[in-house]
Amino acid sequence: MTARYEKLFTTLADRNEGAFVPFIMLGDPSPAEALDIVRAVVSAGADALELGVPFSDPVADGPTIQASHIRALAGGATVDSAIEQIRTIRAEFPDLPIGMLIYGNVPFTRGLETFYSEFAAAGADSILLPDVPVREGAPFVAAAKAAGIDPIFIAPARASERTLEGVAHSSQGYIYAISRDGVTGTEKKSETRGLDEVVANVKRFGGAPILLGFGISSPADVEAAIDAGAAGAITGSAITKIIDRHVSRETTTGAVDEDQAPGHIDDMDALAAELSDFVRGMKAATRKAAQ
Template identity: 55%
Template sequence: MSRYPAMFSRLADAGEGAFVPFVMVGDPTPAASEAIIEALIAGGADALELGVPFSDPVADGPTIQRAHLRALGAGANLTDCLEVVGRVRARHPQLPIGMLIYGNVPFAIGLDEFYARCAAVGIDSVLLPDVPVRESEPFSAAAAAAGIDAVYIAPPSASAQTLDAVAAASRGYVYAVSRVGVTGTERASSTEGLAQSVARLRQDAAAPVMLGFGISKPEQVAEAIAAGADGAISGSATVKIIESHVPALAAAARTTGEGSCEYAAAMEALQAELRDFVAAMKAATRPAP
C-alpha cells in the first residue's frame, strides 16, 4: 500500500507542507548515491523522488542531464538503481519513495514486469515525465496491478480538460509543473495560476498536489504552499550540490581509493551540505512562529 496518504495526513495534522528532494540514483556512482540519499533523509526529507539514468532525458535541463550522464558513465542501470532503493527501503520502511523514469524503460522491459520489479523493492510511485496523460492508460493499469501509484504531470496553464484527466489518472500525488520548459534553476519557479489549478484538481478529488521545476530556495517552497500546493519538489538545486562535490570525490577515489579517510571526508562534506539544504527547505514548509 502507498505510503503517501499517511505522510500527507501526518503533515496536515502538523500544519506543514511536504518537502521532497530529487536525486539521480547512480550519480556519481551507485554507492555514492546511496550515501547521498541517506543525507537527504537525515536532513528531514518527507519523501524521496529518485531518478533512473536515461540517455535522452527530454524533460530535464542541463544540470540533471549531466547527472544522467555521470550515472550512465558509472555503469548504473535499472537493476543497480532498484538494488539501491531496496536497501534504502529496508532502513526506512515508512518513507514514501517515488521514482522518475522515462517511458522507454518500462516499455522496453514490459510494463507488467517493470512495475512488479518496482513493487518488489518497495517503490510507492512512478512518474513518467515523457508520457502525457492521454497516453497513460496502459501504464496506469500495469502500475495499479502491481500496487504502484501512477503519477502524472499537470502542465502550467493547463486546460480544464487536461487537469481533469490528470486528476483522474494520478495516484499518490499530482506533479504540478511551475513553469513551461525543462527542469533547472536557471529560470525561477512560478506560482501564477497555481491556486486555480489546485482548486480544479481538488474539485475532481485528485491526489495531493506537489509543485516542481525551478524550486531552489526556501522562499519558493513557502510560496508554493501559500498558493495551495501540498508541498514542493526540488531537483536541480539538489543535483547542483552533488555536482559541486564530484571533483573532490573523484580525486580522492583516484588517489587514495573509496575506502580511504580522504574519500570519507569528501563524502561527509557533501552529505553535510545536503543535510543543511534539506533542513532549510523543510523549515519553509512549516507555519511561521
Template identity: 55%
Template sequence: MSRYPAMFSRLADADEGAFVPFVMVGDPTPAASEAIIEALIDGGADALELGVPFSDPVADGPTIQRAHLRALGAGASLADCLEVVARVRGRHPELPIGMLIYGNVPFAIGLEEFYRRCAAAGIDSVLLPDVPVRESAEFSAAAAAAGIDAVYIAPPSASAQTLDAVAAASRGYVYAVSRAGVTGTERASSTVGLAQSVARLRQDAAAPVMLGFGISAPAQVAEAIEAGADGAISGSAVVKIVEAHAPTLAAAAAEAGTDSQQYTTAMQALQAELRDFVAAMKAATRPAP
C-alpha cells in the first residue's frame, strides 16, 4: 500500500510542502550509496527518489549521467540496487520510496516480474522518464497489479489533453517538469505556468504535484510551493555533492580499505554536507515565521 497519501496528509496538517532528494543507487558504490541515502533521511527528507544506473540515460544531464557511469563502473546491477532499497525500507518502514528507472529495464525483464521485484523491495512508486503517458497503459497495469504507484511526467507547457492524461494515469504524485531540457543544466527551474498546470491537474483529481528539474536552492523550493506545487524534488544538486566527495572516498578505500578510519572520516564529511543541504531545502517548505 502506497505511503504517499499518509505523507502528504501529515505535511498538509503541518502546513508544509514535501522535499524529496534524488540520488543514484550504486554511486559511487552500492555500499557507499546506502550510507548516502541514510544521510538524506537524517537531514529531513520527506521521501526518496532513487535512480537505477542505466547505460543511456537520455533524460539526464551531464551530472546525473556521470552518476550512472560511476555506479555502472562499480558493478551496480538492478539486483544490487533493490537489495540496498530493501535494507533502507527495513530501517524506515513509513518512508515513501520512489524509483526512477528507464523503460528498457522493466521491458527487458518483463513488466510483471520487474514490478513484483520492486514491490518485494518495498518500493512505493516507479517513474519511467522515457515513457510518455500516451504509451503508459501496459506499464501502469503491471504496476497496479503489483501494488506500485505509476508516476508520469507533466511536461512544461503541456496541452490540456496531456495534463488530463497525466492526471488520470499518475498515482502517488505527479512529476511536474519545471522547464524543457534535461536534468542538471545551467538553466534554473521555472514556475511560469505552474499554477495553471496544477489547477488543471487538480481539476482532474490528480495526485499531489511535485516540481522537479533544476531545483538546487531553498529559494526555488519555496517558489515552487508558493506557485501551488505540493513539494519539490532535487537531484543534480545532491548528486554534485556526492560527485565532489567521490574521489576522496575512492582514494581512502584504495589506500586503507572501507573499514578504515580514513574512509570513515571521508564518508562522514560527505554525510554531513548532505544532511545540511537537505535540512536547508526542507526548511524552505515551511511557512516563513
C-alpha cells in the first residue's frame, strides 16, 4: 500500500480509532465549490477522501450519487478538470490519503498507462473502478502498480470464495467491502446484522485493511462497521444528499430539464457548517466504536 494509507491505518490503530472516509464528487456542482466542500470535510476530521470523477453511466450508483454525476457534467466537468482538482487538494493536504472512484471507460479511453500515470502525478493514492471485477483486473493492477497507484477492488457482501481471495490478493491500500447487495444509496440501509460475517469472510484471505461502504449513513452505522472488525467506513450518499439540499439550478424556461441544468451552492457557509457537523459526528463514532 502507499505510504499515506499505511501511515493512516497505523496511526489510527495506535489511537484505537477507525477511519471515516467521505465520498465527494469532483466538479459537483462546480470545481471551485467541490474544492470548498473537500476543505470543509477535511477540516471537520475526515481521515481520507474518496473522490468521484463524473461519468454519464454510473452503474454502481443509486439515484443520489447519479444526480451528482449529472450536476457535475452539466457544469462542464471533465477528466482533465478532475485531475486539476486533485492537484489542488494534494497541494493543500500533502499527507491525506486520496482515493479515486472512476468508471472503467475512462482508463480504456485514455490508455491504461497514461491513465494511471496522470492520476499518480496529480497526487492520487488509489483508484477503484467499480465496474471492473477482480477477475478482469489483471491489466489494471499491473498498470496501477507500475504508476505507484494502489488498485482497489470491491468485495461484494455475498461473493464467492474465489472472488474474495482475488480481491484480497489484488487490492492494496484498502479493500472496499460492501455491507449489502445493490447500488449506493441510503434508500437501502446497511445490513448491520450481517456485518460480522461480511468482514470475517474478507479477512479470511488476509490483505489490506477493510473499509465498509454502501448504506453507511449514520454514526450508528459507523459504530457497527468498526465493531464488526472493519478498519473504517465510507459514506457517500448521505453526504451527497446534504450537498444536494444546498444546490440551486438555473434554467431557461423550456430549454433544459431542471435536473440536468448547471447548479451552484446558495450559501457555502451554511453547507460547510452542515457538512462539518455530519462529519464530526461520523468521526466521533469511530472513536466510540473502537473503545
